[in-house]
Amino acid sequence: MTKKKNIKVEVEVSAHHVHLSRKDVDKLFGKNYELTVFHPLSQPGEFAENEKVSIKTKAGILENVRILGPIRDYTQVEISKTEAFKLKLNPVIRESGDLAGTPGATLIGPKGQVALKQGVILAYRHIHASTLQAKKYNLKHGKLVKVRIPGPRALVFENVMVKVRDNYDWHMHIDTDEADAAGVDRENNIGILIG
Amino acid sequence: MTKKKNIKVEVEVSAHHVHLSRKDVDKLFGKNYELTVFHPLSQPGEFAENEKVSIKTKAGILENVRILGPIRDYTQVEISKTEAFKLKLNPVIRESGDLAGTPGATLIGPKGQVALKQGVILAYRHIHASTLQAKKYNLKHGKLVKVRIPGPRALVFENVMVKVRDNYDWHMHIDTDEADAAGVDRENNIGILIG
Numbered sequence A, B: 001m002t003k004k005k006n007i008k009v010e011v012e013v014s015a016h017h018v019h020l021s022r023k024d025v026d027k028l029f030g031k032n033y034e035l036t037v038f039h040p041l042s043q044p045g046e047f048a049e050n051e052k053v054s055i056k057t058k059a060g061i062l063e064n065v066r067i068l069g070p071i072r073d074y075t076q077v078e079i080s081k082t083e084a085f086k087l088k089l090n091p092v093i094r095e096s097g098d099l100a101g102t103p104g105a106t107l108i109g110p111k112g113q114v115a116l117k118q119g120v121i122l123a124y125r126h127i128h129a130s131t132l133q134a135k136k137y138n139l140k141h142g143k144l145v146k147v148r149i150p151g152p153r154a155l156v157f158e159n160v161m162v163k164v165r166d167n168y169d170w171h172m173h174i175d176t177d178e179a180d181a182a183g184v185d186r187e188n189n190i191g192i193l194i195g
Helices: A022-029 A081-087 A131-136 A176-182 B022-029 B081-087 B131-136 B176-182
Strands: A007-014 A017-019 A037-040 A047-056 A061-069 A076-078 A106-108 A113-115 A120-123 A126-129 A144-149 A155-164 A171-175 A190-193 B007-014 B017-019 B037-040 B047-056 B061-069 B076-078 B106-108 B113-115 B120-123 B126-130 B144-149 B155-165 B171-175 B190-193
Touching: A007 A176, A017 A047, A022 A106, A022 A113, A061 A081, A081 A120, A081 A176, A081 B176, A120 A171, A126 A131, A131 A155, A155 A176, A171 A176, A176 B081, A176 B176, B007 B176, B017 B047, B022 B106, B022 B113, B061 B081, B081 B120, B081 B176, B120 B171, B126 B131, B131 B155, B155 B176, B171 B176
Parallel strands: A007 A171, A017 A061, A076 A120, A126 A155, B007 B171, B017 B061, B076 B120, B126 B155
Antiparallel strands: A007 A190, A017 A076, A037 A047, A047 A061, A047 A106, A106 A113, A126 A171, A144 A155, A144 A190, A155 B155, B007 B190, B017 B076, B037 B047, B047 B061, B047 B106, B106 B113, B126 B171, B144 B155, B144 B190
16 A cells, blocks of 8 residues: 555546436437537546536526536536525535435426426535555545645645546546635646645 | 634635725716715724625626725725636736736726726635734734635635734635635634644
8 A cells, every 4th residue: 555645636627517317318308319429528438518408596597507428317417606606506515416305406408498306416526546546545435535736725625535436547526616716727737635 | 822723713705895996986986975884894994885886897797796995095806716717807816905917807886987907806815813813823914824614615725814903803704716615604604723
């Protein structure tokens, strides 16, 4: 086991996005519609789609929200807390798929709408690592670690969840609020795992 | 000198706001117009005014931005980086009054407009302390300290500037991005000075 101090991890910023179930793709884009890839994401097999939807509540609307693929067993909406404030929603921080008790919203696509009873969350900030990388540094799936972001707005994110899969690779994912608070941008995008 | 570990500080969230010079109050609200107090702020002699302006760039507009008083020698606009992104501005983190080289924007009031050549900043996160409080804990004006925010989105803000004045009192000020990234709200609003 190698000491995990000072592992450098590229930080990627996740803007608001939606994951869709097959059933909800059908409702929003038409029966058996196949989403089309806009570009691949850093984690193999995951990608940004060309298709977008709107997220609507009684208080407001967020337009042009990109769908991330592939299709999942559940529909999930990930927004920033700043956006939640405008939509007058009060989502909490959840892991993907852990949606019981989360607020809903209406999704609007070109062919129809879906009134979600639940599914809006703030994403749990996390680090991806391959099984080998994780083993080398004794990082277990689900473990919470600390990552320091240097720069004028330097800070240490605690409660960063480790996500391990064979084909994952070192990347940290945070949302736009977290990126803006930490001063993360294209020039300042390296986090340091400090514990 | 007492150890400064574990001083608890109430965290207040500064939404976007504007400080105005006398000249710019005249242009926006009319000659010799007197701004009227909406409510006092935590630091004595400072207050939120009833009056609001809009902040406009070629890319967008931010409406209903509150003015904070009293009048200053310079006009200064403080927004979040999330908002700056929408306005297509690229402000950096500055102390109040340190405005050379910062981007401008157009302010719009009920009686006129002001085209600022500079003055839009991201606020330097900071802690207010009275001269006595600062002395007790050996905190010097301008010193950078670290503050931990507990909770599900726990983090440690580094580069928190200490601001000392006789009549100040313990309060930490962060912007909306920082509050949202740290999960600061009415129930979770205590920071701990850890170094």
